Amino acid sequence: MLLGPALAISALLFSIGVVGVLVRRNALVVFMCIELMLNAVNLTFVALSRYHGVGGQLMVFFVMTVAAAEAAVGLAIILAVFRHTTSVDLKTNTLLQG
Amino acid sequence: MSETIFVALGAVAVLSALLCILQRNALAAAIWLVLTMLALAAMYLILGAPFIAAIQVLVYAGAIMVLFIFVIMLLNLGHGPSDIRGRAAWAGALVLAVAMATYLLRLGGYDPARLALELTGTSDLPASAVFATAEGARQAAEAQGVVGAVAGSLFTTYLVPFEVTSLLLLAAIVGAVVLAKKRI
Numbered sequence: 153m154l155l156g157p158a159l160a161i162s163a164l165l166f167s168i169g170v171v172g173v174l175v176r177r178n179a180l181v182v183f184m185c186i187e188l189m190l191n192a193v194n195l196t197f198v199a200l201s202r203y204h205g206v207g208g209q210l211m212v213f214f215v216m217t218v219a220a221a222e223a224a225v226g227l228a229i230i231l232a233v234f235r236h237t238t239s240v241d242l243k244t245n246t247l248l249q250g
Numbered sequence: 251m252s253e254t255i256f257v258a259l260g261a262v263a264v265l266s267a268l269l270c271i272l273q274r275n276a277l278a279a280a281i282w283l284v285l286t287m288l289a290l291a292a293m294y295l296i297l298g299a300p301f302i303a304a305i306q307v308l309v310y311a312g313a314i315m316v317l318f319i320f321v322i323m324l325l326n327l328g329h330g331p332s333d334i335r336g337r338a339a340w341a342g343a344l345v346l347a348v349a350m351a352t353y354l355l356r357l358g359g360y361d362p363a364r365l366a367l368e369l370t371g372t373s374d375l376p377a378s379a380v381f382a383t384a385e386g387a388r389q390a391a392e393a394q395g396v397v398g399a400v401a402g403s404l405f406t407t408y409l410v411p412f413e414v415t416s417l418l419l420l421a422a423i424v425g426a427v428v429l430a431k432k433r434i
Contacts, residue, residue: 153361154256154297160358161260161293165267165286167351172271174343178333180276180322184283187314188267191290194306198299202388203365203381206403212302213404216309217415221422223314227321228429234325241333 158199165192179230179240183223190219256296263289274334276327280318287311298388300396 165188172185194212201208234240263286270282287310294303366380367373378385390399404412 156358163354164264167347168267171343171347175335198297205384224422224426228426
């Protein structure tokens with residue numbers, strides 16, 4: 153059966169995404185790692201939708217919509233930050249650090 | 251057979267995700283992430299969700315990642331020093347990730363029988379009986395077409411979330427336009 157492998161692959165992808173968020177300083181790459189974690193959760197939803205009906209697939213549909221909205225607004229914010237400080241490095245953007 | 255292909259696709263997804271977070275160049279990282287998403291789309295096909303596979307390719311690989319690559323090229327990144335953090339951050343991240351992965355990988359031992367056992371609490375019923383409605387719905391979906399099953403549920407049970415989604419997209423459009431203005 154495919155359930156066990158799917159859940160294991162999803163766990164690995166999510167952990168890789170967490171490592172990426174923690175070790176990268178480029179805001180764009182951190183953002184991509186967040187998308188990777190969303191994809192890992194989507195895989196879990198699709199794998200379990202075989203046993204719980206079509207609701208899991210619809211949840212993936214909604215996650216994708218939220219991810220698209222998030223990408224549009226987040227990339228616009230990154231562009232605005234870049235225009236302000238000419239860098240997307242999280243180390244240099246420390247205005248809120250007190 | 252299909253399980254072998256599924257695991258091979260999973261290996262492709264995991265390897266390209268690893269390469270994505272290890273690439274110094276943001277553009278190369280984005281391309282590796284596209285490969286992860288395409289492998290996931292193929293896995294959705296094997297899992298019996300062709301509609302989700304199609305919108306994974308269209309929306310994720312086609313729209314979101316193109317937006318990322320567009321912004322990376324617009325900002326002309328990839329020439330500066332490496333943005334990967336030092337040894338302390340790596341140590342902390344690896345400890346956290348290994349702990350989380352060992353916890354989550356226990357899910358890899360699940361099969362339908364164990365899922366049915368944890369759902370019902372008794373081992374009297376076989377898994378095929380517990381998931382009979384889902385299996386029946388899947389066969390009906392195959393009869394009425396790929397999109398029909400998803401759409402039927404989307405426009406009846408999940409109608410309100412679907413409408414809220416349109417509000418979210420409207421807010422995102424307005425927000426993106428405002429944020430992209432010359433002076434904010």
